[in-house]
Amino acid sequence: MFERKPLLGFAGDTLASALLANGLTLAGRSFKYHRPRGFLAAGVEEPNALFTLGEGGRTTPNVAATTTELYEGLVARRQNAWPSVDFDLGAAISLLAPLLPAGFYYKTFMGPRRGSWMWYEPFIRRAAGLGRARHERDPDRYETRHAYTDVLVIGGGPAGLAAARAAAAAGAAVALVEQDSALGGMLLAAPATGALEDWRTELERAVRAMPNVEVLLRTTACGVYDGNTVALLERHDHERPDAGLGKAREVAVTMHARAIIYATGAAERPLVFGDNDRPGIMLASAAQAYLNRYAVDPGRRALVATNNDGAWRSAIDLAVAGIAVPILDQRQHVEPALQDAARRVGIDVRTGALVTRAQGRRAVTGALVAHNGSARVEHLACDLLCMSGGWSPTVHLTSHTGRKPVYRDDIGAFVPGGYAPGQFGAGAVSGEFALSAALRSAAEAGRAAAHYCGHADPIGPTPPPQVADHPFTLEPPRACPRGAGGKAFVDFQNDVTTRDLALAHEEGYAAIEHLKRYTTLGMGTDQGKTSNLNAIHLMAALRGVGIAEAGTTTFRPPYTPVSIGALAGRSIGHHFRPIRRSPLHDCHIANGAAMIDAGPWLRPWYYRWAGGDAAAAYVNEMRLVRSAVGLADISSLGKIDVQWPDAAEFLNRVYVNGFASLPAGKARYGVMLNDDASVLDDGTTARFGEYRYFMTTTTAQAAEVMSWLEFLLQTAWIDLDVQVVSVTDEWAGMSIAGPRARAALALALPEIDAADAALPHMGAREFEVDGVPIRVLRLSFSGELAYELYVPAGYAIALWERLLERAAALGIRPYGLEALASLRIEKGHVAGLELDHRNTLDDLGLGKMAARDKAYVGRELRARAQLQAPGRWSLVGLECLEPSARLRGGAILFARGEALAGHGRGYVTSVTWSTELGKYIALGLYQGGLRHAGEEIVCAYPLKNEQVRARIVSPMFIDPNGERLHV
Amino acid sequence: MFERRSPLAPQLAGGGRDGADGRRSMRIGEARGWHLIQIGAHRRSGAALAAAVGRLCGCALPSSPRIVTACGAHRLYRIAADQYWIVTHDAAVTAALARAITPDVGASTALTHARVRLVIEGAAATALLARIVPIDLRSAALPVGSFAQTGVQHACVLLERSDAQRYELYVLRTYAVSTWEWILDSAMPYGYDVHVAQTEQ
Amino acid sequence: MATGPTGNDGMLRIPCPHCGERDYTEFRYGGDASKIRPPHGTADARAWQEYVFLFDNPKGAHLEYWQHVLGCRQWLVLERDTATNAVGKAHLARSQGSP
């Protein structure tokens, strides 16, 4: 379907060829001036014919019709037309053209009044924008995968086929990628019958028959990265993939190749003359492709304008097909054999002839032609104007890893400025435009690439076809004479004309990179594939310098547009990132837990037994722990097995406090610093044997601490014999907390002797229950009597259920993350919100923990004067003084009576309702810390325009002497 | 008695689904009934560790970081220069190793519960894995009987190729459900049956 | 999460001495490996200041720490050219001596 009208085409057609065959030559309106545009090219370089494909969530804007393979059910429409292409209101803008020079948007709308851009912007975007993206979810499936090969050949034209054949014959595994739906490259535009086509068919058959060659069609190499890694985009639109069956529309392939052969060919350039953008003006090679490959007459009366030999082949094919063709070559001297070949098929050959301006508006109707050495301007009628300004090797990928292309005068084009190790060029990309020379370079590249991969079986070159093969010559493009009239476009997609280039030059934006940003030349979906070289030529002429001095732009990935969907692959929805589940996960779901994301973890937030929402539930859960006994999942804590004779010394180095003297059967709370003396993490380490320790870290820093310990042991302290192994996944953890915790343990697990004498505060012991090891650490995060139980993860649910069942009489219930965090605030324990890698030990009120008689990581830099300054923001407790108000995390703290402006004197890190105190309490960081204890301050929360009074108090809100811990 | 649970218990009830062509070209499942112990030598204890393993497992410590040593009921993997995994059916062997590897011999850490062992087997297994791991799966790079430590969705895995079209993945327990869902999603176009093996092979 | 193949962040292939050549996505970067950490207990704050905060920013050959976190978990010392991103040899950090 095309714009709700059915469109007929043939298999192998592109959207562009089918539309041309159906007589549609108006492909859209231009970006800035809304000029009617046709099809300039027949491939990826197309700047004009951008269509919107698909409907609803499948909508893909800005797709070149020239690369869109026609398939049953394709829905396409033209874009950048308001309200439609054929009746274009925006076309009125073309009357205002003199007001729209380069830099127009910014100059006109950015000032003088600030804000005027904001006002105009929607209008400009609507009139000038390209296609529009949609908000609906894309229902199609996209995938990513990795692939490996010896030799990756990019481009399936004659050079790519010959290179693949040579590399494979030498014994290398070869992947040959071709963005088109068929192999053959430029040969596909040759006559459909004849010696050349026979030769192509035979070469394709030979390559496909090789067992070590994998051919990937409809696959574009989008970017080349370090280590010869290449991003490929595989398209499957032609299969109409059904996402419901798991069929992908596009697959982004990360191809790891040992060697790369660039056989990317070359693209023809337009000529720059007045009104060179009229529909019906196209590249000579495109006309040839439409004629030969798609059997579409692109016109009946053609003109071929050129400065090089390449277009003569197109002219001859057009003439043979019965299309009248005068050829206008700007050169005085053209190879006589070429002229004879053209005349033999009835071509009117004119040398020294320069097209200065096209005629016609919605379609080309003729051209004005100047003849060298004569002031006479001739008018020639036509309905198709084929142009060729020479050929630009497709060097983009070769420069992705940082090698700038270099200019070659003899072919008037840039070629790769060398190749990275393991990379090779074959054919036109390296400037070899004649077929026989291209094939020789391809065979050499294939052999060299195979050799680079360690394969060196002998192989002869691919024999060239028995057809006439001329060396390529060209004369540099001549500037269109002044006063010829009309707009001479350099960049069609961005509507950049010769006048814009002159203006950029006058205003000092003469460097190519500046020109690009000033005029937008070379931006957009085609990235200047047809415009870059012409712009460089013109700017070099304006500056009076050579091409090499004028420079070239840097090519960056992607070579052609890549859909966001392909980059995301299947990492969407709940696959966006991996989710870590506690060994108790299924049990939480069964117990009615509301779950919450905590870093990569899914953790129980609160349980429905305690209330219908978090705000109601967590206070009930807190009351349970303070008054009876609760059970919480702490499996997400990092756990590290630390072993061996030097383990004690190791722990003594990484913790600020002493661990050398920790006896077996005891646990100790410890804090680790980074080298710069900021706090890295806190946790406990228990000693279970002479050389065996069990370290826990915070959930958030588990991976960080593990890598840090490994770093120290493997790079700095290699003399220490210590083994560290992460056992986070091996051991499930649960905390049983509350005044009845010991009684609950006695009921549920009588095998465990939890009497105060056997397991005093900070005691750590291993038990075996029913053959299952259980590690019990008597330590508390909540401030209540509490035990941490660790059990091999597979038994976690069984242990959890046993505790809940057997201690049910004591009122035991599970409690979640919200209550866990609130209980620790009441007790004044710091956690992730306070441990933000910026605070020091002293900022957190933990300075006294640091040992004075030993070295520890971070000791020296901790002594820095700035870190000891009395005005540092340090830990305080805050009590809300307004019964009807609440404190909020992130609130900014100000002294009483001070203006509420700027960054204040600190901020609130953690807040909770205190069930014990009957008010909101918080932890925060305040300038000068507890030196201000007792002072009343203001907690400002600008987002809600709240100011709440609070008092600075000790962060230990409950049981400051720890009596509850020692019962 | 405490019942031992697999984190994939609900997932394994899934059954499977047909691929785009109506077929099921893989079996994906969990292998159970094995034990894993990580052992390591320190600088002076390599020979003592090798001797202990020789005595209890009947084989030498593997020298290759890529090739799995299969030895009766045990498989040995050299996971770092001086670190090894021993996977065995025989719980008595891991217990004996844990006892025998005293600090002068080396160190041992039980990891049976820390990993879930997935098996992916069938014609499309290699194509599926190319969608989930970033390593070279060609048979020259990962021959039958070799293994590689790599990542799935940024979580570490040990991948063993136990046959041309059979792979075993040791994944972290807490990521197992996420990894499982990721694998099944990637397997959609090929079709698969879900399968649980109570004991390996 | 899938590796974004067309991301502009490079695509290093790192030769892990234990596991072989792997994608850089399996590794974690660990900073300049040419710096020598003061021995534990060094009381000279200036030495630590130098080690923690002062870095050269060389164009060209560079030695850096990488940890194969998704593989063997070994910290490596890798040669990388900061100008070309070309990767050279790697050796285990714990095996002393230059690569």
Ligand SMILES: [Zn+2]
């Ligand atoms: Zn490694």
